[in-house]
Amino acid sequence: MPESLTDKVLLLATDEQIAFELLYNRYWEQLYKKAFHRLGNSDDAQDVVQEVFVSLWRNRHKIEVENTLAPYLFTALKYCIISQVYRKAKKGITVPLSIEELERIEVSTEELLEFKELQMIVNNEVANLPDRMREVYRLSRIEHLQVAEIAMRLNLSEQTVKNTLTIALKRLREKLARYSTICLFMI
Amino acid sequence: MKIKNGIQLLHTYLYGKADPEQKARVEKWYESLDDSAEMNEDLAAVKQQLYERTRAELDADSKVVPFYKTAFFRATAAAILVMCMGGMYLLIKSTGTNNTTVEVAPQILQDIAAPAGNKAVLTLADGTTIILDSTATGAFATQGNATVAKLNDGKIAYNAAGTTKPAVVQYNKLSVPRGSRPMQLLLADGTQVWLNVASYITYPTTFTGTERKVEITGEAYFEVAHNKSMPFIVKRNEMEVLVLGTHFNVNTYDDEELFRVTLLEGAVNVSDGSTEPKAIKPGQQATLKPGHVKSIKVLNNIDMDEVMAWKNGWFNFNSLQVTDIMRQIEKWYDVDVHYQGKPGDKHFTGIVSRDNNVSEVLKIMESAGIRFKIEKKNITVLAKQE
Incomplete structure (x- = not known):
């Protein structure tokens, strides 16, 4: 290999x-x-x-x-x-x-702002995803559901869920790449 | 919210309950160390060792059905029961003849503590003996193709490197003497063995050929790694237990009347060479009278908590006579038991943690008027005066 x-x-x-x-x-x-x-x-x-x-x-x-x-x-x-x-x-x-x-x-005010800002950027980018994609992302990353469960909830095939998630992550990474690598740990 | 206490902050963080400020603090702290600092480490050796132990855990994964569920629930259930009772034993019941109770002054002047540590000894193929408790963790010997290592949890593990067959099959022996805690062993095929006190097991360091055969004396619990093409055989004198991959307990102490094989999961065949092997199902126990032909019997509805109590840290006496209980006490506390007069035929039922001093265990019987005298490593059972 x-x-x-x-x-x-x-x-x-x-x-x-x-x-x-x-x-x-x-x-x-x-x-x-x-x-x-x-x-x-x-x-x-x-x-x-x-x-x-x-x-x-x-x-x-x-x-x-x-x-x-x-x-x-x-x-x-x-x-x-x-x-x-x-x-x-x-x-x-x-x-x-x-x-x-x-x-x-101690975390300085600037550091905290930066941290919060990064989180906000991530949240904003997530919010900008199309509805279906955002929902798949939310169920997977925030609610930690398995692909099969997400597929069942949203009445989609597992393959569709996987593809959607892949595209969502890719979009987020591209958008966030210009901010900081820390962002990538947040998604 | 500002949390002063670091431990509390970590708890909040790990449970996902931290607010942004707390998160930022923990992450800043986490990144505050210099990752490029020099290390005085043999990285090549670490790389190899870490790879092997990770691979071993993954391989064991794919072969062995996890045991956690039942073990965890039993231990928890037992612990909760004991906490509810707020004491040492749950239930003391004495049945049998002569129930006249006499008030007796306690005779226990000295006490004996439960084994604090492990006294297991490993004998290598060349006869070298190794005291495992004083061995550092990590690989400590090579036997044929296998490396022998002591893992962080004290378990001894064999790891067969490569697929080439060794020229000669080498055998090792693991012994747990009286007065020692049980020992856990991971064989080269991924099979896990828990060896009880006063027991030993002899096994090849790597498994080749058409079967995997080990010999035991005393008591052991096995979680055998599945391998259809290489049956696993546990041998004790004329008795052989043949398995493909399953969980079972084998009790073959010399001072017990019967050998007992109890099945928790899967299926095993028990044979003594004189009759057709007997298949047993989960929840059943096969008994065999050593030295007698055609003596295998299959018993139903076995109390698994009683059988597995030793592994979960309990004494679980289910309607046992004084002599039955004292045989268990002899091994665990490493004492010699003497009888003054006849101990009687009362039966006792009770559960006690094995971490207790011996006096707590003896209390189960004292309440029925049996007295004990402890002198150094000797316990004398004093028959009740009529």
Whole structure:
């Protein structure tokens, strides 16, 4: 299987062992380093990265992606790391990504505005989608319904739901690309 | 809203309840570390190790039906029951002859705590023994084609690398002595084994050929990875349990009268070589009298909570005599039990957490007038004076 295949193609490839290995090779190091710097040891870092890959692979037929899986993986990693830090903090264990630092951290008005603005931009772009597309996007991203459920609710075929979602995401990405990469994590 | 407490803030964030300001704070904090800092790590080794353990979890996925549901619900149900009762045991019932109760002063002066840790020992093919509790997590041995690793949860896992057959099949043995917590083992084929106290299992480090055969003594619970072309066989003396992929418990202690195979899911065949194998269904238990031919019996309506209590952290006595209960206590608390006079034939029913000191377990029987004396690692059962 050629390495040039996109993440999306690999996700659905029938030779799942090779596809998984290629995706693993593509992302493991960035994920691991991010986890290691935050959790401070190899065991915990490996735990969270394993969790991210396992959840990716278990859900691979349900994930809608444009070409790259990076936003999906890094968002998943963020939640895994933060919940790991949360669990440890409750036991009184401190890691480099420390609760003390969180308690110290301040968000300036500008930062908050920027954050809110980005969210608003995303919301605006979502609102600008055609009705049907917006509804599919909302059910998928906000209500976290499966494609099959969305299809049933809206009386559409599953394929139509998938196609609609793909187009919606593509449109959003194109519109948001000029703002900031952070936006891409929000959709 | 400003949350001062960091833990509380993370809780709000993780449950999706954070407002924009809280979200912004958590995300700024999350990104506040330098991702390009140097790491003193052998990245090639990490890459390999992480790949293998992730792959192992995914492979186990596709072969084994998750067990969580039942285990989770049973444990939760049991925990809730106990909390409701606010105490250690739920129900104490004594039946049988001689029900004259006499007030007795408690005889328990010393107490014995439940096993705090795991004392499991692994014996490699060359006879080397490894104390697993003091072994660091990660891969620690290579056996033929398989790497042996201790996972973060303390589980021992075999991972067969590559598809080439090893020249010689190597066998390892995992032992859990008396006074130890149970041990979890992940075999090279993805089969999961929980080994109870005072038990051991011998198994090949990689599975080749037409069958997957392991031998046990004592008690173990299996979740066998499905593989139609390679049946899984659990052997104990003349008894063989043949399975394709399923969940079942095997109790074969030397000091018990019968071997018991209890099926939770799927189907298994139990044979002793003297008759046709007997097929059992979920909820049934096959018993076999060791050393006797044609002794296999199939029992219906088995109480699964009672059978699986050991794995879920309970003693679950369902109408047992003192001697039956004391045999379980001997293994778990690593004590020797002596009898002064005849213990009688009363039957006791009760559920107690295995984390308790032994005195809490003995209370179930004390309320019926049986007294105990604890001296170091010896417990003497004192028959009631008539």
